[in-house]
Amino acid sequence: MHFDHRTLLATHIRLLVPCFFLLLVACKPTAQQKLSSVNETVTFASAEDEKIFTEVERATFQYFWDGAEPTSGLARERFHNDNIYPQNDKHIVTSGGGGFGVMAILVGIERNFISRSEGYQRLQKIVSFLELADRFHGAWPHWWNGETGKVQPFSRYDDGGDLVESSFMIQGLLCVRQYFKDGNPEEKALAERIDKLWKEVEFDWYRNGKNVLYWHWSPNHEWRMNFPVRGYNECQIMYILAASSPTHGVPAEVYHEGWAQNGAINNNPSGYKNIQLQMHHQGDATESGPLFWAHYSYLGLDPRGLKDKYADYGKENINHALIHYNWCVENPKKFKGYGPDSWGLTSSYSVKGYAGHAPGMKRDIGVISPTAALSSFPYTPKESMAAMKNWYLNKKDKLWGPFGFYDAFSETENWYLPRYLAIDQGPIVVMMENYRSGLLWKLFMSCPEIQTGLKKLGFESPYLK
Template sequence: MRTLSFCLAVILLPLLSCEQKNSNNEKIASANDLPKNLSDSALLDSIEHRTFEFFWSGAEPNSGMAPERIHMDGDYPDKDQHIIATGGSGFGVMAILAGIERKYITREQGLQRFEKIISFLEKADRFHGAFPHWINGETGHVKPFGQKDNGGDLVETSFLFQGLLCGRQYFKDGNDEEKKLSSRIDKLWKEVDYNWYRNGGQNVLYWHWSPDYAWQMNFPVHGYNECLIFYILGASSPTHGVPAEVYHQGWAQNGAINKTTFYKNDTLHLHYQGDPPHGASLFWAHYSFAGLDPHGLKDKYADYWKEMTNLSHINYQWCVDNPKQYKGYSDSSWGLTASYSIKFYAAHAPNDENDLGVISPTAAISSIVYTPRESMAAIKHWYTDDSLRKVILGKYGYYDAFSENFGWYKPWYLAIDQGPEVAMIENYRSGLLWKLFMSCDEVQSGLKKLGFESPYIK
């Protein structure tokens, strides 16, 4: 899990640039200079554009990919400034596609950035086709996420290819240069050996493999968590596809994934890993569904649109109820997910143990597809409250997390949190990334193999 493995290593990278310019080299207004009154559509576009800039003007310069993090105050215990987030870069390439469509950048600019990214990835370290969690953007070599986590990370690789397959589809019918790029993405995709990550042919997928430590990370992935896309892409691979039993026995644990829980009027039907009492951190409703469209998506375990909508609404309702009486929680300031926290990092969730009084804007923003009214209320409140906006809104959108209760405000960003915001805002506005990803023939075949229903399946 991201929430478990994140603490294995703490490598922070310094501020890439303090220059307040956007992709068109225009000055970005500070929070103090922003107009007071914006329509909902204008505000949503403003937040999407600012957050897109994390992946555009804030990109790691040599690779063009997403930096693991950017701290606007330069407060880093380590000065390693070229660490790429593999999964965050998957959301980042989705942001670039959204940026083209929104005319934040031109199609030619977007194509050039994609070519830079693919040229880098073609030479970067891979382990049976899978990229590591972190990559050194200067050398292309693995940056260990932990001592034994120095090889392939199939989950982060799946997040990456969720985005790259959107790019393949976007460019595949374009000019000659675009078609060549699409073919290069396709080649990388077909080289990911999902079968290898069954660890000797077991009916479960493993998160990690290392050339030095083999399977010692010992992380077979069972659901439900953020990794649904990992199994769907495994089933979808046209070259190294895994059989349906891997999904049903490994992910769904022969039906043990089913479990009914309640919070007030909302019902959940999946067993959430770790047995949280009211659902889990909201990134579990975001990461797999940046490309995978949950509308009408069903298998014998769940209706994923209903499940993720209820998961999001429980998170909202918990913050409204505010059982721990934290200052700042309300129907217009909510959202608990894995993010920075008052003790560096935590998997915030709607329960007594994991609700630490920290709001993570990505939770509400990325849930806009499920809870449009509640999410828009939060986006607007954080913008129109003058004192709050000054401390939580910056060059790349809302900062990763804050706590009014503890007076804790840090101008810090994480790629893995900023990325879903752009993807989900764009999906809410146009469905762009959903349409691209779900148009992949092999994804439709993979879903069919696993017994899914979807309006996209032909």
């Protein structure tokens, strides 16, 4: 599925008239854009913009509410809104997408899509499932059978703990803990149960005796997957959590030697024309990686003013999004439909199965994934708004379903697949709300363990006193 193990599993302008070139130059964003400050309030340019924004948030949230697997309460891995291939895996739930989903439930409460009591009841069901479901040294698998809690193998040897996907779940659960920790007695009890789950994740076990974290461990195949995780990709949150764990923490050397490769993370940094990144995006990412790399780790981890000796993460994520925007606007492969109001490449469904789309002559195959631009609202608000309004107002008949925008489409191939993936829907809700109010950023960054862990790794952040 992505460049990480998902991609390994899935297979590892038009000529413009001069006046249009002038238009592009006039509206082309620069690498000078900045994130809002921690205390800044977002206002919309018009009532219509705010109305559409809220409707996209609301519809996408429903993936994790009406669309959830009923026994566990968790997000389904995928949902098909078509009858071409009858869906026989609605019982499969996902730890990573489910972690994004628990954050989406908090958004639903705050936006009055559901009541606080309804949100609490669903989250209580989810936590009860997580307490009894299969775990491996505290880490959950990538997939479970939502009806039984038993591991559903993601691949032949991937039938045990998945530390990356578990970290996405823990990132979400810590937000829930912070949200309810000062509530009524039932809410406080739920926060305490979440705290216990967090403290049971054995990050230190997943070092495999080395100064690096491994993605997988299986009781049947042990370290057979052999995937030490090094940056830069979507996995930074795993290292932050590992350094922050009060029970199974890892020393700072694991981050600096493993994730940052003793500074090699800054060698041959990626970039596109005048937009330069600070780190090398892994794989064949000459321009940049798929855009979910700017989302997954930063659903709770606030990149605003977040810096270590390797990067300014607010700047990195803005420039990452701007590379995608500019690539699609300039459209060197001349795909139909690309432009200032239709852009964004990431791992998603594709014309030929699942693929990791990104800027580059080999990796861009003409497939736009709405999650890429929508989840980038904090980084590129004007550009994301233009894409959202175009899709909503002009292409809704082809792109919109019961849970908001479908996962991906290609105007070049006249391909519109009415399907959804949890791991793409979740970041839309969470990052749109982070742009709007900073809700999940503020909750996650309020965790005292996270603040301690960030200090331990040498980070700067407005949240660190």
